[in-house]
Each structure stands twice: as structure tokens, then as C-alpha cells.
Amino acid sequence: MRKDNAFSLRGALKDRRKTMECISERNKSVCNCTYAGCPRKYKCCECLHYHRRSGELPACFFNSEYERTYDRSIGNFIRMHAR
Ligand code: SF4
Numbered sequence: 876m877r878k879d880n881a882f883s884l885r886g887a888l889k890d891r892r893k894t895m896e897c898i899s900e901r902n903k904s905v906c907n908c909t910y911a912g913c914p915r916k917y918k919c920c921e922c923l924h925y926h927r928r929s930g931e932l933p934a935c936f937f938n939s940e941y942e943r944t945y946d947r948s949i950g951n952f953i954r955m956h957a958r
Pocket residue numbers: 908909910913914915916917921922923925926932933934935
């Protein structure tokens with residue numbers, strides 16, 4: 876990799892991190908997840924991919940009663956809406 880490309884890649888990664896921090900700050904106002912120890916908290920893109928890989932939905936798809944069960948399954952989502 877050429878030196879100037881390395882610098883521009885480093886700059887792009889730094890900008891991306893700044894953008895993620897900025898978006899994470901905004902996401903705090905819409906995140907209802909009560910699982911405190913999660914490293915994906917307020918990083919909606921990572922949260923969505925993580926749960927999608929497991930065939931699940933993120934916390935924000937559930938109301939507070941269903942969210943606090945930590946059951947993020949699609950079955951639980953359907954049960955919530957079937958009531
Ligand atoms: S919904 Fe899941 S991935 Fe997203 S913040 Fe909560 S525990 Fe973490």
C-alpha cells in the first residue's frame with residue numbers, strides 16, 4: 876500500500892469512528908434495550924446484524940414488557956402482537 880493511501884485509509888477510519896460516536900449518541904434517545912452489558916448498545920447497525928444472524932429482532936421491536944424478557948425471537952415478537 877502506498878503511503879498516501881495508508882494515510883487516507885487511516886483518515887477514513889477515523890472519520891467513520893467519529894460518525895459512529897455521533898450516531899451512537901443520537902441512538903441513545905431511541906434505544907429501549909435494558910441489557911446493560913451489551914457491547915453493541917446504541918450501535919444500531921451492529922445490533923441489527925447480531926440479532927438477524929441469530930434469527931432474532933433487536934430490543935426496539937418489542938414493547939417494554941416483552942423487551943425485559945430478553946427473548947428477542949420472532950416467535951416472541953408475534954406473541955406480543957397477537958395479544
Ligand atoms: S438489542 Fe441486543 S444487541 Fe442490541 S443493544 Fe440490546 S442486547 Fe445489545
